[in-house]
Amino acid sequence: MKFNTVIIGGGLCGLTCGIALQKAGRSTAIISTGQNALHFFSGSFESLTEAPARMADLFGEAGIRLHYREGVRLMPLGTFRPAALSLEDISFFPKPKIGEKALIVSFKRYHDFFAAFLADGLEKQGVACRIEWLDLPELEQLEKSPSEMRSVQIARTMDRIWEKVVGEIRALVQDEDIIILPQVFGLKDTSVPIRIRESLPAQVVFVGTLPPSVPGIRTQMLLKRRYELLGGTYLTGDEATDAHVHEGRVHSIVTKNLDNHFLEADNFVLASGGFFSKGLKSNPFHIFEPVFGLDVEQAENRSDWYHPQFMHDQPYMAYGVKTDAALHALREGAPMQNLYAAGSVLGATRPEFGSGAGLAVRSALAVVDQILKTEAE
Amino acid sequence: MKLQEYTESKYNFEECMKCTICTAYCPVLQVNPLYPGPKQAGPDGERLRLKDPFFFNYALKYCLNCKRCEVACPSGVKVADLIQSARIRYDHSKPKLRDRILASTDFMGSLARPFAPMVNGVTKMGVTKAVLDGTMKIDKNRTFPKYSGRSFEAWLKRQAPAQAAFPEQVAYYHGCYVNYNYPQLGKDLVKVLNALGVGVQLLDKEKCCGIAMITNGMSQQATRHARHNVAVIGAAAAKGLKVVTTSSTCTLTLRDEYPGLLGVENQVVRDSLLMATRFIYEKLEKGAQLRFRPDFHKRIAYHTPCHLEKLGWGIFSEKLLRMIPGVEFTMLDSNCCGIAGTYGFKKENYAASQAIGAPLFEQIRNVNPDVVACDCETCKWQIEMSTQYPVANPISILAEALE
Structure with a gap:
């Protein structure tokens, strides 16, 4: 050929x-x-x-929007790196003190996202952090094979139920100006991360998980x-x-x-x-x-x-x-x-x-x- | 220096670096929480099973054998082979009557064929389906493949003198489906090959490739079939004949599963057997010509069957279809249709089977083609039953487009 x-x-x-x-x-x-x-x-x-x-x-043209603004990015272990050209999932900040108070939300029994490290890193920058773990019945299925409680499997569920999850997160927000979530949204539907940002009362930051990478796939x-x-x-x-x-x-x-x-x-x-x-x-x-x-x-x-x-x-x-x-x-x-x-x-x-x-x-x-x-x- | 070669195992399982990519592409894992997933069932589990067979997990039976984990693996681990070979090595439970019946496609075909109209009428009836569902755990929602009154072999035997007159000859491994259920596909192949000046012969009594036996715990019977088929294909090859096929799963089984899972050496098969689409494409590439109808027009959505994706030969079907004037071609996303041979017929798998296929069915409805093209007979049953769109083998579409 x-x-x-x-x-x-x-x-x-x-x-x-x-x-x-x-x-x-x-x-x-x-x-x-x-x-x-x-x-x-x-x-x-x-x-x-x-x-x-x-x-x-x-x-x-492939449906992948990119953006860049000078400043820093929050990394998965609570550290910061200079901003770089990124997918829209990634947020930029002028400086590492990204806000006054942050709410970090993850899922019970999900081990590939390090909320405590994130909180530790942010608190060093003077950001007060609170960690909440959602207990979703929809994820119980995944837990039958504990090794499969992984980003992509969660993301498949989230593509279906993200609106409900956003509702639960909204109920958790007190006076935080930042909400940090693992990157497990929008595996098939690219608009989901953007719509989540629009649906919550504080700035939403998606932070990487252990592989596989949902935005990457x-x-x-x-x-x-x-x-x-x-x-x-x-x-x-x-x-x-x-x-x-x-x-x-x-x-x-x-x-x-x-x-x-x-x-x-x-x-x-x-x-x-x-x-x-x-x-x-x-x-x-x-x-x-x-x-x-x-x-x-x-x-x-x-x-x-x-x-x-x-x-x-x-x-x-x-x-x-x-x-x-x-x-x-x-x-x-x-x-x-x-x-x-x-x-x-x-x-x-x-x-x-x-x-x-x-x-x-x-x-x-x-x-x-x-x-x-x-x-x- | 062959140190690294000497340390490679048969299925390459020690190359697994636990990157988890396979788990992102396993269709079963997305719908069935009882399945441990390809990484756990394959290389991770193998490490334990080698210590003690006690660690064999019977949930490995939920594997579809679709090979998508192998296609996705960046490290060349034969994940699906690891899983299927573990089932062969460690699962010594006797297959159920239902599984034996589902797996014995040529035996059942030869029983049903003489009574085809009656059998087709009976298997269509709700009461039959309810009884099979209750007694045999064959899901009542399935549409059964119809049996044909006359076998393809009988038809081609009558054509033998006419076929022998063509200057070039090939042998055709037609498989159970063409012989008992849908001889028209075989006739379409004969039409296309004849148009290229090629006559078609039968092999000297082929047997079912045995894939359904392998996945239903009947590997000894499958091995007997494998030895037989390697011998008759070898005999055809010795006469200088190429052997063509129209089923992607039979082809994968004859080429890869015989040595990989059954330990049957088959170099002669690997050298002489090829999908008819590849045979035809290569002839056209060398200058042969097909004359197409000027009024042919079809919107075709092409679905690559999992086993054809593993073989890597979907490219020939695609290029042939695109070559037909008047074809509007859409390549469907790579997704499993969910049936996986006999898997989807079993009551315990029906729901998972339909859930796996759902994204494919949805995309087909969105594309809304005149026909779905696909090289696999069980994908055809599944897609026709689940979407109402007609499904045709690329060979049949070529035959229809010929002048």
């Missing part, structure tokens, strides 16, 4: 790239090996402050739906296993499911992610890129890959595929003419700061520009 561009990786980077190319009238296929880092998305594009105009359009679903609506081919659960390369040009890709039916294209984009997504792999001697065998930045000795102190900056997290300035991937020191690398496979991100999302979108758009520019020449 032949396409204009075949993209390896179906996460934020691959989908952004695919949507932009489909919009430009190019036929594309995305090979997606299992689900991706959007399932751990904080809701913020950490390294970006304002959306490039094209990104705001691409996301807006919603973002993934909306981007994928938009991509398919534009005619893109999304190969779910497949895996690029090999490539046919001739004189520095990729001719086609071999996948696990299509075996001898190769995917041909004029351009290829490697957006296969970092170590977690197996875009990068390691053995005791090397860090390598498994599909093309591209050059990967790394220290020669394994003992230099990591720092013995776990919380220290870990050098291996910065390792990634080498490219030239136009993001052509390098193999044996030479740029591949029609293979571009984008997103976390480039390394240079700090997962603990969530900076992967910003890199994913920016490098995806840069690659799209390169592809269109090269075609025009």
